[in-house]
Amino acid sequence: MAGSTLITERLILRPWYAEDYAPFAALNADPRVTATLAGNLTRDESDAFADRIATHIDEHGWGLWAxxxxxxxxxxxxxxxxxxRFDAPFTPCVEIGWRLAFEHWRHGYATEAARAVLDFxxxxxxxxxxxxxxxxxxxxxxxxxERIGLVRDPAGDFDHPSxxxxxxxxPHVLYRKGRL
Ligand SMILES: CC(C)(COP(=O)(O)OP(=O)(O)OC[C@H]1O[C@@H](n2cnc3c(N)ncnc32)[C@H](O)[C@@H]1OP(=O)(O)O)[C@@H](O)C(=O)NCCC(=O)NCCS
Known part of the structure; x- marks a missing residue:
């Protein structure tokens, strides 16, 4: 299945290109980006992650768009x-997520992209x-x-099993939003 593309005012959310892998590895090796994640990824780990993402979009038409x-x-x-891919009281579920290179923080891009993803x-x-x-x-x-309207479910707090x-x-917090 061909991957879908989402267009917003300033952004294009699209399937991955081979050219994305190097800048993705760079942001995954940037401690400013990974400080709240489980640590930096090596080039091989980043490439394997990008492969999994690209394959998912290819197979399902949606996923973590570039x-x-x-x-x-x-x-x-x-x-x-x-x-x-882990078990928790709230799984199985579909999660919305984002990760941007540090130089593109503070422009509203994550929120703009996330609104289009939520709509999809x-x-x-x-x-x-x-x-x-x-x-x-x-x-x-x-x-x-919070900006895109997800609401924290304090009863959903959990320890990430990975x-x-x-x-x-x-220790993690859980946010939810149901279809209106
Ligand atoms: C999470 C992450 C994507 C958020 O980035 P962010 O820049 O804070 O979020 P946005 O792109 O939505 O930008 C919002 C900021 O841009 C500002 N902004 C500037 N110009 C703007 C514009 N034209 N429109 C909207 N907001 C604008 C907003 O005021 C806001 O600033 P503030 O947070 O200082 O109040 C980023 O921190 C990241 O990649 N972190 C590492 C990966 C990660 O933690 N992922 C999530 C794991 S669960």
């Missing part, structure tokens, strides 16, 4: 939908609910969730 700025940077990161999830995929989660201290990501019990990023 973002480019219209008549600007050809790749600034991703935003989109995925299915978490509810109005094209007809999902009944979309969730998002992040480590408690990831204020920037939580603000994106991180070791003593990992400081293990």
């Amino acid at each position: 973002i480019e700025i219209k008549e600007g940077a050809p790749f600034i990161g991703y935003a989109g939908l995925s299915r978490p 999830g509810f109005n094209v995929l007809r999902l009944p609910e979309i969730v998002s989660f992040t480590t408690i201290g990831n204020t920037r990501s939580r603000k994106v969730m 991180l070791s019990p003593d990992h400081p990023l293990r």
Whole structure:
């Protein structure tokens, strides 16, 4: 299945190109970007992640779309939908997520992309609910969730099972939004 493309005022959310892999590896090796994630990725790990993302879009027509700025940077990161691969009280579910290169923070791009993704999830995929989660201290990501209308479910707080019990990023908060 061909991957879909979402267009917003300033951005194009599209399937991945081979040229995206190098700038993706650069942002995954940037400690400013990975400070709230589980650590930097090596080039091989980043490429394998990009392969998984690209394959998912190819097979399903949706996923974590590569973002480019219209008549600007050809790749600034991703935003989109995925299915978490771990078990938790709120899984199976579809998660909305985002990751941008540091130089493209603070322009509203993540929020703009996320609004288009949410619209696709509810109005094209007809999902009944979309969730998002992040480590408690990831204020920037939580603000994106709140700006697009996700609401924190305090009963959904959980320890991320992929991180070791003593990992400081293990405690996570859960946000939800149902289709209106
Ligand atoms: C999460 C992440 C994408 C958020 O980036 P961000 O720049 O804070 O979010 P946005 O792109 O929506 O930009 C919002 C900011 O742009 C500002 N802004 C500037 N120009 C703007 C415009 N034209 N329109 C809208 N907002 C604009 C907003 O005021 C806001 O600033 P503030 O946070 O200081 O109030 C980014 O921090 C990131 O990639 N982090 C690492 C990866 C990560 O944590 N991913 C989530 C894991 S769950």
